[in-house]
Amino acid sequence: MKNLVLYNTRERKKIPFIALDPEQKLVKMYTCGPTVYNYAHIGNLRTYIFEDILKRTLLFYGFQVKHVMNITDVGHLTDDADRGEDKMEKGAFREGKSVWDIAQRYTDAFKQNLKDLNILDPNIWCKATDHIAQQIDLIQKLEAKGLTYRLEDGIYYNTAQFPEYKNFARLDIENIKAGARVEVVEGKKNPTDFALWKFSPKDGPKRQMEWESPWGIGFPGWHIECSAMSMHYLGEQFDIHCGGIDHIPVHHTNEIAQVEAVTNKLWVNFWLHGEFLVVQASSDKEGDTKRMGKSEGNFLTLEVLKSKNYHPLAYRYLLLNAHYRSQLIYTEDAMQSAQRGFVNFKEKIIQLKESIGKEKNLKAGIHEDYVSQFFQAIGDDLNTPQALAVAWKILGDSSLSPLEKLQTLEKLDEVLGLGVAQMKAETQEIPAEISQILEERIHARKEKDWKKSDLLRDKIKAMGYEVLDGKDGMKVKKIQ
RNA sequence: GGUGGCAUAGCCAAGAGGCCCAAGGCGACGGUUUGCAAAACCGUUAGUUCCUCGGUUCAAAUCCGAGUGCCACCUCCA
Known part of the structure; x- marks a missing residue:
């Protein structure tokens, strides 16, 4: 199998x-979950879809995956300087x-989003508030080390007591001092120091x-x-830890400092980070984009x-069309073309299923050559655009029987997660x-009253349905 | 100020030294079909070409240098 x-x-x-497990079977993976104080936006969701593709790829490669995701239901402050609300x-x-x-x-709401997007549930959900003891325990260990x-x-x-602090994010500690864009908490010994435990304010509401x-x-x-939670569930060393790219300099850097200073060994083998979804800030200026965020007003x-009639999986399809390490510019145009692409894909799958129902004795089997092309794409740092291209090639290959196409595509869909098996x-x-x-129109057509026939077709269209005239009669389809 | 990254067709987006006169999707156009359409199917769609200029190499979209433009992170937000 391809590496x-x-x-x-x-x-x-x-x-x-390479998995840490000597048997090469089990992969332990931790993904940073949401802070549940508001809805996740589609930029947030991009990261979870990327992580889902990663997990599905590992499964596709025959690994078992133990996946832990946290729910942050407590205590983040509104800015990085350990101040604010x-x-x-x-x-x-x-x-x-x-x-x-x-x-x-x-x-x-978040779990519903995951369901809508065909994201596989983690094996373990863990809430921060259910693990206060583990967190206190870890802080005590840090305290015992004089950190x-x-x-x-x-x-x-x-x-400053953890010299490797700057390594992960390749921070320029000197210049952080000089930059000082963050208002420093009174008394902090180094700009990069951060709070482990915060006291409830003495005044103000409880x-x-x-x-x-x-x-x-x-x-x-x-x-x-x-x-604390990742160590609790996955141990002092595990395979993969993921998150958004913004987590590199602060959140993940601090996590590493908290763990490796205590264990004195490499904590996480592979760190993967998803790039941002950015949105056009103004329509008239090209290249003028902004990250999606609560404070950006986008x-x-x-x-x-969904309320705009986009299928959630069309959003997944949109993301699959770009590599997870590139910024993706979200525009209404791009979303529409993804919706069309996804609907077309789905229609073709349905066509395949219909012709399989009609024809007997079709050649069956998974087409290994395409599977291997797919492996080559997805195995190269999750190249989903290329992987999708393989899927489209299968659809367009007239040398394959509909059954072979479907069976091969169902195999690839283990990673793509577009729901091929469920499409109907x-x-x-x-x-x-x-x-x-x-009924009226059928009559009109029998009498070759084309004028009336066309009129009725327009009428139906105005009501939101499309008329499809075929050899075996008339069908209507709701316009999507 | 520091750090990381990006610039490929009308749009989205792969490709990271020869398989590239550059994948795939969307759109557009042409055809088959149809009473006409739609849908479906077939085909075409970067015309020394991959932001510009210079360099390395037998060979560059791909490597190096400079320039231009853009984005992100360093500040709660994936």
Whole structure:
């Protein structure tokens, strides 16, 4: 089988993937999950789809995957300088609900998104609030090593004590000092130091989420949960850790500092990061794009896409058409062309299924040559655009029987996740009025009254249905 | 200011030294079909060409240098 090569952020190059497990069977993978204080936007979802492709590829290669994803339901502050408001508490205030309700609501919404996008569920979901003990335990270990110090508002990690701190993100520590764009918390010893445990504020409203700790009542800092939970479920060393590209310089850097300073060994073998979805900032200026974000005012959710009649899997299809390490410019045009592409793909699959139903004794079997082409594409750092191209080539290859095509495509769909096996002609209710007009039209056509026939066709179209005249009569289809 | 990245057809987007006079999708155009359409099917669609200029090489979209434009991260956000 073709080697699986993945781009490892740790080394900044493509490296053949080898599982840590000596048996080469089990791959342990941790993916940073959402903070559930609002809906995920489609840019967030891009990362989860990339991770899903990665996981499905590993499965395709015959690995078993133990996949852990966290739900951050506590305690992130609104800026990186360990100041500002708590997003969860803020969201709760905004909606007049408890933080726990907010967390539940957006967790449910997130899981629905994953379902809509055919993203495989992780083996383990873990909530930050269910693992406070593990987080406190890890902070204590850091404390025992002399890596922490106390400030008025919390316990901080002294990054100067961990010389490898800058390595992962290739940070220029000197210039971070000079840059100082972040307002520094009073008393922090180094600009890169970060909070491990925050104390509940003495004044102001009581926090809804707070816990006892050896240092006082408060809540965990926002990097500690991933370190603590991933170790809890996957051990001190595991194979893969993923997230968005923005996690490299702060979040993942801090996670590494928290773990490797304690264990003194390499924590994660492969780090993979997904690039951003960016959106056109203004229609008249070419190349003027912005990341999608809550504060950019370009917040698009999957629900919005659905309300515009886009199929969630058409969004998946759009993403498959670009490599996960390139920025993808999201435009309405691109989304529409993805929708058409996906619908066309689906129609062709349905056609295949129909002809299989009609014809007997078709040649069966998975076409290994195409599968190997597919492996070559997907095994080269998840080249989904090329992998999709292979799928289209199969559809256009007249030397294959419909059954061979379908069986081969179903195999490839284990990775693509477009739902080939489930695709079927929508059995749609035709409204009675339309059936009536249809009857009229059949009559008109028998009498070769083309004028009337065309008129009725237009009428049906105006009602949102398309008339398809075929050899075996008339069909109508809802216009998508 | 620091760091990382991108520039390929009308649009989206692969390709990372010879398989490239450059994949695939969308669109457009032509044809078959049709009473006419639609749908379907077939075909065409980068015309020394891969932002510009220079270099390396027998050979460059692919490597190197310079320039131009753009994006992201370093600030809550994948």
